[in-house]
Amino acid sequence: MSEDDLRDQVQDLAEDQRSRPDNDYPIRIRGLTNAFGDFVVHDEVDLDVRHGEILGVVGGSGTGKSVLMRSVIGLQIPQSGNIEVFGQDIIEAEPDEVIGVRDRWGVLFQGGALFSTLTVAENVQVPLKQFYPELSQELLDEIARYKTVLTGLPEDAASKFPSELSGGMKKRAGLARALALDPELLFLDEPTAGLDPIGAAKFDALLRELTDTLGLTVFLITHDLDTLYAICDRVAVLADKKVIAVGTIPELLETDHQWIQEYFNGPRSRAAAASYERSQDDGKALDKPRGGKA
């Protein structure tokens, strides 16, 4: 397939995704309560994720960001509440009812979670083989090669094992696998953790570009303040067992919650904001205003 054909196919796909009626809010969470024994992690959490946005999810360590993500993708059965993904109730539904929703999302777990005994291409092919067992090996190889290059890896990375890759390359390989099924929704758990600042900024830029080009919606757990300023459209804050606020960073700063004030007015956040402003002035920033702008 030529590069032009691939680009046309990607644009058609993005157009098709935008026009689906259940896509205004691909994720709707209502009254979600999660507990481990007596320990309550979430108490009646509500959250909507808008189509086409990168939603940053922040909160102190142990506030339940990963548990929230695991709940949405069906890996954590909540005590109560309702979660709809693309209009489908994913808690109550039978497994075969959810299968048509599961292949519309991709996940990059903390640390990448690549299979160490498989090459990058074989890792990318895992979800393809699971959902489309009828695909020929030739097509699987072509898709894996395309996804590898799409995430900025050199083509020869496809035949490498995770142990042969740098940290940044592993993240890209994990992203390639998350994109294997042409998902509309992407879940990322701390994708820039452990990357140097230059590698992290490049990963952020790649994520923003893919989100806009492919028409993705992204649920992004992060502690990385630069990421929040540079690419997130809105930020959801987990504290006190709830999502206490959702909005752009300037909107969040208007709230008087102590954790939000300390987090976004702390020295690290101010440095990230200043760096973001400088990159805007230099014309280096991505063209659309992000969470850092009102």
Ligand SMILES: Nc1ncnc2c1ncn2[C@@H]1O[C@H](COP(=O)(O)OP(=O)(O)OP(=O)(O)O)[C@@H](O)[C@H]1O
């Ligand atoms: N399977 C489990 N069994 C018992 N407790 C759990 C389990 N999974 C998570 N927890 C607890 O739930 C709480 C929230 O965990 P979670 O991993 O979601 O936090 P987090 O906000 O993602 O933290 P971090 O920023 O440190 O990654 C923690 O106190 C954790 O110990």
